[in-house]
Amino acid sequence: MQIDPKLTRKAEATFSGRAGNIPLAWSLTFMVLGGLFILFFVWHRFILPRPAEDVDNHETTSLARVMREVIETFASFFRKKNIGAGLAFLLLFRLGESQLVKLAAPFMLDSRASGGLALTTGDIGLIYGTIGMISLTIGGILGGFVAAKWGLKKTIWWMAVAMNLPNLVYVYLAYIQPGTMMPVVASVGIEQFGYGFGFTAYMLYMIYISDGKYKTAHYALCTGFMALGMMLPGMVSGWIQETIGYQHFFVWVMLCTIPGFILISLLKIDPKFGTKTKA
Numbered sequence: 287m288q289i290d291p292k293l294t295r296k297a298e299a300t301f302s303g304r305a306g307n308i309p310l311a312w313s314l315t316f317m318v319l320g321g322l323f324i325l326f327f328v329w330h331r332f333i334l335p336r337p338a339e340d341v342d343n344h345e346t347t348s349l350a351r352v353m354r355e356v357i358e359t360f361a362s363f364f365r366k367k368n369i370g371a372g373l374a375f376l377l378l379f380r381l382g383e384s385q386l387v388k389l390a391a392p393f394m395l396d397s398r399a400s401g402g403l404a405l406t407t408g409d410i411g412l413i414y415g416t417i418g419m420i421s422l423t424i425g426g427i428l429g430g431f432v433a434a435k436w437g438l439k440k441t442i443w444w445m446a447v448a449m450n451l452p453n454l455v456y457v458y459l460a461y462i463q464p465g466t467m468m469p470v471v472a473s474v475g476i477e478q479f480g481y482g483f484g485f486t487a488y489m490l491y492m493i494y495i496s497d498g499k500y501k502t503a504h505y506a507l508c509t510g511f512m513a514l515g516m517m518l519p520g521m522v523s524g525w526i527q528e529t530i531g532y533q534h535f536f537v538w539v540m541l542c543t544i545p546g547f548i549l550i551s552l553l554k555i556d557p558k559f560g561t562k563t564k565a
Contacts, residue, residue: 300397359500359503359504360507362498362499362500362504363500363503363504363507366495366498367554368552368553368554369495371549371552371553371554372491372495372553373511374549374552375491375546375549375550375552375553376488376491376492376508376511376512376515377511377514377515377518378515378545378546378549379446379488379515379546379549380449380488380515380516380546381515381519381542381543381545381546382450382453382539382540382541382542382543382546383449383450383453383481383516383539384515384516384517384518384519384520384523385519385520385522385523385526385535385538385539385542386453386456386523386536386539387516387520388520388523388524389523389524389527389532389535390456391410391414392524392527393456393459393460393532394409394410394413394470395407395410396532398463400532401460401463401531401532401533402463402532403459403463403464403470405467405470409467409470413467413470413471413474414474414478417471417474417475417478418474418475418478419478420475421474421475421476421478421479421482422478422479422481422482423482424479424482425448425478425479425480425481425482425483425484426482426483426485426486427482428482428483429445429448429482429483429484429485429486429487430486432444432445432483432486433445433486433487433490433560433561434560434561434562435561435562436561437557437558437559437560437561438487438490438491438494438555438559438560439555439556439557439559439560440557441487441560442487442491442550442553442555443547443550445483445484445485445486445487446484446487446546446547446550447484448480448483448484449480449481449483449484449485449487449488450480450484450540450543450546450547451480452476452477452479452480452481453477453536453539453540453543454540455473455474455476455477456473456477456536456539457533457536457537457540458473459473460532460533460535460536461533488512490559490560491553491555492505492508492509492512493505494555494556494559494560495508496508519542523535526538
């Protein structure tokens with residue numbers, strides 16, 4: 287390789303070598319995932335319990351009656367007490383997380399010159415698919431035990447802290463840019479454990495706010511607002527990161543956790559909800 291002697295400023299280039307059939311590798315990955323979804327579908331078809339009231343109604347129903355039921359289902363949801371604060375909570379509780387999750391992988395894949403960690407897709411698969419999944423599962427199980435013992439009202443603050451405070455590890459990674467895998471693995475493990483533990487409160491509140499005559503339909507509406515709360519902030523997260531860089535972006539993510547804490551103080555929750563009762 288010969289450098290042009292006429293260059294008057296510093297220049298650099300990056301070369302990467304790849305082996306194997308990458309398109310085929312991705313195709314096989316998604317084929318395996320599709321097969322797993324089919325397998326889970328068949329398993330759930332036979333193993334999930336069926337409530338006694340979950341039966342087919344073979345009676346002829348007019349279109350007008352169906353429409354009245356649909357309208358009443360929606361209307362009764364928005365007539366619930368404290369529904370304004372509840373919907374705001376569903377939309378904003380994960381305001382920081384919804385942006386972080388969109389940029390976590392690009393941050394780890396980007397070059398160090400761009401502020402990233404310069405990891406490979408294999409590294410990220412190991413970190414999130416193994417360490418992250420284990421931590422997430424343990425956190426979720428522990429969150430369920432804690433909620434069953436003390437109830438949602440007493441634990442929601444601690445779970446909110448557990449979900450949002452560990453996001454600080456990304457501020458640390460962005461500023462330090464560690465050269466080894468261990469700090470990254472430990473940071474993701476902490477963040478995923480906190481997310482699994484804290485998300486228990488979010489799921490329990492959706493169950494709580496859905497209780498009533500149309501609980502299944504109302505829970506579906508809650509999941510819609512949950513998805514909306516992840517989608518809308520995620521749409522602008524990339525633009526924000528490109529504007530302010532990874533370091534300031536993760537600081538911004540931490541600031542976005544504040545609305546969730548404010549909204550918790552506005553929620554009206556039955557102190558006994560979520561606690562395990564003896565038969």
